[in-house]
Amino acid sequence: MNRLRDLLLGAKFALTGGREGWTRTLMTAVGVGLGVALLLATTALPGALSARDARDNARNDYGAGQQEAPAAADTMLIARTDTVFDGDDIRGRLVQPEGDRAPVPPGLSALPAPGTMVVSPELRELLRSPGGKLLRERVPYKITGTIGDAGLLGPHELAYYAGSDSLTGHKALTSDRVDVERIKSFPDKKPGEPIDPILALLIVIIFVVLLLPVAVFIAAAVRFGGDRRDKRLAALRLVGADSTMTRWIAAGEALAGSLLGLGLGTVFFLIARQYVGEVTIARLNVFPSDLDPSAALALLVGVAVPAAAVGVTLFALRGVVIEPLGVVRTSVPRPRRLWWRLLLPVVGLGLLIPMFDKGRDTGFYNQGQVIGGTVLLLIGVTALLPWLIETVVRRLGGGGVGWQLAVRRLQLNSGAAARLVNGIAVAVAGAIALQMLFSGIEGDYVTSSGEDTTRAQMVVPVTSNLSKAEQQRREENLRAVPGVTGTTTLGNVGLHTKATNPEDQKYVEMAVGDCRALREVGDLPSCKDGDVFVATGGEFGWDGATAGTKLLFEAAWVGDRRGPEIPYTVPRDARTVPARVDPLGTKRGGLLVTPGAMRKFTNVPVSYTTYVTTRPGDGLVADRVLNTAWRADPFTRARVLNDVKTATKFAGVRRGLYIGAAAVLMLIGTSLLVSMLEQLRERKRLLSSLVAFGTRRTTLSWSVLWQTAVPVTLGLTLATGVGLGLGAVLLRMVGHPIHVDWPSVAGMVGIGGAVVLLVTALSLPPLWRLMRPDGLRTE
Known part of the structure; x- marks a missing residue:
């Protein structure tokens, strides 16, 4: 009961402490609110994607075909x-x-x-x-x-x-x-293939990596105004409060700020949700109404954030001696202990190492073990960073006035500098680990399509039953499109051997085209119109046709029934040649026939495919080709060739990562700005005093820059090491060799550094406004 009274008293101080108290509480609330807004968005994201899938399912028209059924009033x-x-x-x-x-x-x-x-x-x-x-x-x-x-x-x-x-x-x-x-209807889709264990692991890691920086920032936000709070706590001790009571009163102040932050976070979320429809990331966007957080998860956020505020405050004050005449923290602190800070990543490794080389064939990973190990490794960054900054800045000295002011400030209060950088360090460490994991498993999900975009850039399938003149006219139209540099057309005909039992029939593919076109599918020694070749080594169809083999053309449709099958005999002078992979990645065997050898078979249905080469750098040529193909056939399946194909589920996970990373990056930038402004506000009187004594504004600006640059450099260095270690562990878990994509690692570190530099630049105007002698005025 006494603890509850102390919490309420602290909340009252936070809300009724005058302009200074309101400012401090509002800064805490804004910081917590930003984190809460992102947490609410994260809890709403699975529901948004489910709603999107439900709409896709409701309009599905695949698998609903009723070709055999007659037309009816409901078809x-x-x-x-x-x-x-x-x-x-x-x-x-x-x-x-x-x-x-x-x-x-x-x-x-x-x-x-x-x-x-x-x-x-x-x-x-x-x-x-x-x-x-x-x-x-x-x-x-x-x-x-x-x-x-x-x-x-x-x-x-x-x-x-x-x-x-x-x-x-x-x-x-x-x-x-x-x-x-x-x-007759739009049926439900059949359940897709279940997600495999490695993708499930990737999703878990993504959520940990994206949410942990938010939690770190919320923990830092509830400690805004630490220096001024110490003075208030000392005053409370002077009027009779014991040390335990003062700690719970401080926790009550943090609780008030966090509760106000919950309200602000909800408002931020509702405002941002109205504009979410305007944002498209990785070709994915959702309606604002889709972003509806789960009630259970929203309640969890509502309970966890205030509880974390109280817990973090009590933990931060565990080693602080608060006396009536001041706080012992302001004296020379005892060096931070390293052993327990190293224990966190060691325990994390101990949880993850037993899952080495598990791969995807031994079932799903233990999610609790994965989350625990990953969190401990990344939290190790926040535990090690204060020790690293303290150890390094203790040995710094010399340099200009701005440098010395920055170093002295860091030596006196390295903990505040670590809190400023912790969020970005954790985010960079997680991003590096994720990038290594993505790079390692990408080859399993992003594979070569087999299509050769150096030989053709587009393909235009053409319907069968076209006259030769019509086919030539269509090819000429494609060749006349601005930006098209060439076309190659190949016909395709199906044949089979004659057999009493249909199961004993052998199927043969016949490619029809001029000599230039046939060289796309076979290595021809020499060629002239009228030649016939037998291609061997194909990937499908019967490879046993030779000169003299008797075959039958596939029957063509005549009206609503099939016509007669036309016999065909492979000419005696047909030469055998090795098959070649075509631009679509198919190595077709069977027969290669020039137009002169097909003049007698005018009734045989031939389906054509035109390969189109285009001028590099012309961004509109593909749309011109598609328009030309549409004018000839509104049902055309003309398309652009691609070198690679990406698994649908992997692409979806990657899109989700892009969305989350963009949101977290925005939060980190905004939170850093709020943190920096809060620290500048804390030093308002000191800055005004220095200016009043004649210190140059540029000197103070460089001092603030160095106070940011040193912790950021150390934080990013530590984050790189932890990120590489976690990435290596994750790659071993999925059974892939350890490989570091150094340009990507440099990019992650560069993005983190760029965010900090941008935030520092944005904080300079408020800094200049604070560097005025009237800042010494007090109430």
């Missing part, structure tokens, strides 16, 4: 016309209702009429902007409405639903390339 034809513009994905759908009860996608009140479309707000703005001119050629429908939030992943998604009256018919529904389906 609709839907064609996927996704495309890309200026590197951004655009989700497109053509819809055609087959009855008055056709399903309506989420976000739409009714299906659009033929020739019109309903678009997302972002796509509407893009189409209306001067930069959307090229896209308007590819999406030429009249805009008649806007897709509601329920039909979009986020406020910045580019999407449209366009009405059509040309999807009915055999060709659209049976094409092997055009994705047109008859659907």
Whole structure:
């Protein structure tokens, strides 16, 4: 009961201590509030991503096909016309209702009429902007409405639903390339593959690395105004309070600031949430309504922050002797002990080492053990940094006046300098460890696509059943696009051996093209029109065809049924050549045939693929090619080739990291600024005294800069060592060799240093305002 009374008395002092007390409490509240806002955002992030996935699931049209079912009042034809513009994905759908009860996608009140479309707000703005001119050629429908939030992943998604009256018919529904389906509803997606143990470990580490700097900063924020608080505590001892009571009163002051910080943090969060829809990080954005913290997690934050404020204050005062005439802390302090500070990372290593070489094949990692070991290693930074700063600055001396003022200040109160740097040091250490882990496992999730972007930059598949003249006309149109430097077209035909039992049939691929085109798929010694080659060493299909082998062309569709199979015999003069990987990364075997050898087979359906090479540096050529391909075929699947492909789940985790890192970086910068302003306010009278005695303002400015630069340099050095150690441990845990990406490490350290330099620059104007003789005035 006495402790509660002391806490309430301390809270009263914090709230009724005049302008000085209010200022101190407000600084603490702002610092705590910034941390609380980020904690609330973090607790809301899983729910936001779940809401985003739920909307994606609700509009899902994959797996809903009903091609075999007849048209009915409750069916609709839907064609996927996704495309890309200026590197951004655009989700497109053509819809055609087959009855008055056709399903309506989420976000739409009714299906659009033929020739019109309903678009997302972002796509509407893009189409209306001067930069959307090229896209308007590819999406030429009249805009008649806007897709509601329920039909979009986020406020910045580019999407449209366009009405059509040309999807009915055999060709659209049976094409092997055009994705047109008859659907009755939008079914739930099937559960995806479960996340693997290494990605689960990565997610846990990300949360620890992003949240720990926030906790460190909140712990530092509740200790704002430490010097002035010591004077108040000494005065309390003078009027009769014992040492235990004074500590609990100090905890009550911190409790009041933290409770006010909870309120401010909630306000900060609600304000920031209104603008979250305007922010896109790594192509991911959410609606403000999605950012709704879990009640249980929000309650945990509400309880943990005040409890941490009381605990940190009592812990900080554990070795301080408060007497009526002053605080012993102001005398020469006893050197800090090192042994227990080293114990934290050692215990952390002890928790993580048993999981070495576990990999992904032995099940999931013990999350409690991972969190405990990682937290102890990173907390080791905050424990070791005060000792390191004290040890180093004790040996510093000499130099100019500004340097000497800074060194003396650090020697007198190195703890305050450590608290200023702790947050950024922990963040940098965690970032280095994460970067090492990402670099180590990236090869498992970011792999080569096999596509050769040095031979072609785009691919334009073309429908079958085209006349040779039409195919040539389309290729000429592509070749005429500004920025296109060349095209290569290959046809593809399917054949199979004749067999009584279909299971015994052997399937053979036939590539059709001129000699230049065939050299993309085979190493030809010499070639002229009319030649036929047998490519060996292919990755799929039957590799046993030789000169004289009898085959049958795959039957073509005639109306609503297949036509007869046409016989084909491999010519006696066909030469055998080794197969070559094509620009799409496929090593096709089978037959390579020039057009002259196919003149007798005019009724054989050939599907064509055109490889397009473009001029480097032309950012619009891809969109011009896509427009040309769309004019020839609105269902085109033309696309840009990519060297690599990234696993979807890994890409999602990486996007989440970018979002969290950006938020934490903003918090760290803001919190450093608040911390620095608080320390300057604490030294207001001292700075005014020095100026009144004739000290130059530039000298004091350099003094403040050195007081920041020395702890930051030591903190970043320590963070680099701990980050490299943690990164090495994590790599051993996932069974990967230890490798350090030094440019990335330098980048992490550079970002941390740049944030501190920026904050220091922003603190100079307030510093100059404080360096006035009227700062000596007192009430």
